[in-house]
Amino acid sequence: DAGVIQSPRHEVTEMGQEVTLRCKPISGHNSLFWYRQTMMRGLELLIYFNNNVPIDDSGMPEDRFSAKMPNASFSTLKIQPSEPRDSAVYFCASSLDPREIEYFGPGTRLTVT
Amino acid sequence: GDSVTQMEGPVTLSEEAFLTINCTYTATGYPSLFWYVQYPGEGLQLLLKATKADDKGSNKGFEATYRKETTSFHLEKGSVQVSDSAVYFCALNRGSNYQLIWGAGTKLIIKP
Numbered sequence: 001d002a003g004v005i006q007s008p009r010h011e012v013t014e015m016g017q018e019v020t021l022r023c024k025p026i027s028g029h030n031s032l033f034w035y036r037q038t039m040m041r042g043l044e045l046l047i048y049f050n051n052n053v054p055i056d057d058s059g060m061p062e063d064r065f066s067a068k069m070p071n072a073s074f075s076t077l078k079i080q081p082s083e084p085r086d087s088a089v090y091f092c093a094s095s096l097d098p099r100e101i102e103y104f105g106p107g108t109r110l111t112v113t
Numbered sequence: 114g115d116s117v118t119q120m121e122g123p124v125t126l127s128e129e130a131f132l133t134i135n136c137t138y139t140a141t142g143y144p145s146l147f148w149y150v151q152y153p154g155e156g157l158q159l160l161l162k163a164t165k166a167d168d169k170g171s172n173k174g175f176e177a178t179y180r181k182e183t184t185s186f187h188l189e190k191g192s193v194q195v196s197d198s199a200v201y202f203c204a205l206n207r208g209s210n211y212q213l214i215w216g217a218g219t220k221l222i223i224k225p
Binding site: 103 | 145147154155156157158159162202206208210211212213215217218
């Protein structure tokens with residue numbers, strides 16, 4: 001298996017633009033997580049899906065952030081409009097057991113200028 | 114609330130040195146404990162875990178023992194290599210759900 005796949009790996013955009021991050025989880029994993037990593041706040045859970053259904057989105061910072069999982073093999077995280085404070089590395093992770101994540105994707109480094 | 118405290122980095126060692134990265138936790142009940150490793154430019158990988166007191170997790174020469182009496186889960190390796198240079202995260206899960214509580218991470222630098 002290729003592991004968790006994320007795209008793009010790097011994204012540079014201007015404030016106010018829409019950003020869409022993509023994730024393909026490991027086949028057969030029914031739990032999917034989006035995390036954000038910054039120097040100031042470390043790792044933050046943004047949203048957790050189980051069987052394609054959002055279970056907990058309490059970590060989504062504000063209404064500018066939205067996430068979808070239309071099927072078991074694809075998820076998106078959208079920021080609209082983006083702001084400089086959204087600059088971070090965004091990780092997607094998937095697992096069989098939601099209590100234990102084995103692998104994260106390589107991350108998308110987002111820079112909003 | 115639950116929390117994880119790791120030693121601040123960076124930790125700089127010479128190749129073949131002995132490594133200890135301290136991790137202590139605060140949690141009710143009997144959490145599961147994890148160490149993750151993040152190599153430069155990559156996502157996190159689960160390195161090892163322990164699910165009950167006195168369990169020892171081990172992988173790739175790294176070990177950590179779940180010490181409930183001292184609420185600790187220190188990461189050790191007997192002889193580090195340059196390829197071990199990475200950021201190491203300690204984390205806990207109370208076992209009842211998906212929430213991982215993360216430490217701040219410790220950057221390890223191994224010099225040849």
